[in-house]
Amino acid sequence: MTSAKTVVIAGASGFIGTYFRSRFERDGWKVRTIGRRPAADGPYDPGGTEAATWDDDGAIARVLDGADLLVNLAGRSVNCRYNTKNKAAILESRVSTTAALGRALARCAAPPSTWLNASTGTIYRHAEDRPQSERDGDLGTGFSVDVARAWEAELEAAATPGTRKIPLRISIVLGGGGGALRPFANLARLGLGGHMGPGSQKFSWVHVEDLYRTIRFLHARTDISGPVNVASPDVVDNRELMRLVRRAYGAPIGVPTPAWLLRMGAALIRTETELVLKSRWVQPQKLLEAGFIFTQPELGRALLRISKGTA
DSSP states (O other): OOOOOEEEEESOSSHHHHHHHHHHHHTTOEEEEEEOOOGGGOSOOGGGOOEEETTOHHHHHHHHTTOSEEEEOOOOOOOSOOOHHHHHHHHHHHHHHHHHHHHHHHTOSSOOSEEEEEEEGGGBOOOSSSOBOTTTOOBOOSHHHHHHHHHHHHHHHSOOTTSEEEEEEEOEEEETTEETTHHHHHHHHTTBOSOBTTSOSEEOEEEHHHHHHHHHHHHHOTTOOSOEEEOOSOOEEHHHHHHHHHHHTTOOOBOOBOHHHHHHHHHHTTOOSHHHHSOOOBOOHHHHHTTOOOSSOOHHHHHHHHHTTOO
């Protein structure tokens, strides 16, 4: 019998990380974690697995040594106002953790063969004219793009000759019990689930299960390198998105929300409108060419399953 494989999940406490940990364990993998925990809470040891905190390079190296796969999801939530303090925290939480992993991997006698590091599909420009693939996509401008560039640059700079590195340009992740769907669903329930802004902006998404399957797929496919777009091929515009959300949650009426009102509301609840106003048209060209098959390829069906608690 072969021994179980080991995955290290960095940033395992969020919606995606929690899902990943459960799925890897269900599939027979050993899970180790790296994350943040105040010292007053005692040792960082969720579930009794081997674990480390970001302030201990030696412990990170011990957790990584001998593992098969590293998945880094660490990064502060972007659900906040982009003031100077929050911008610095968002950038630092991504770049510094990636740098720490690079330093630790250099100390490993038996480093993981694959390092999959989260990035974002927001790295591409606002696109309503054509899809953005890994090969011909145009990188955008602005704070979120600057963060994504710095994030990927730190990964590229890490000296890890024994480890293949892939930045994952992840689109908006949907799934039951969390993810980015909740604000859309809440608006629909309140009767405010009409199109947002012009309604023509594209919505790229991926179900959390297909994100997990992408991780497993890329680890096995050692011929794939460089950035990989992680998004369902079923891209819709905001009008269609909100129609499908209303259908899934039984909301017959949806009042449209103009951009100026969205910006005013975002300021009041201390967040940004980028989630709904930027047109993300992310094409998963590398995955499709490699033969990856999505289990949740259609947004309408995925939303119905999520709303019923079956996905």
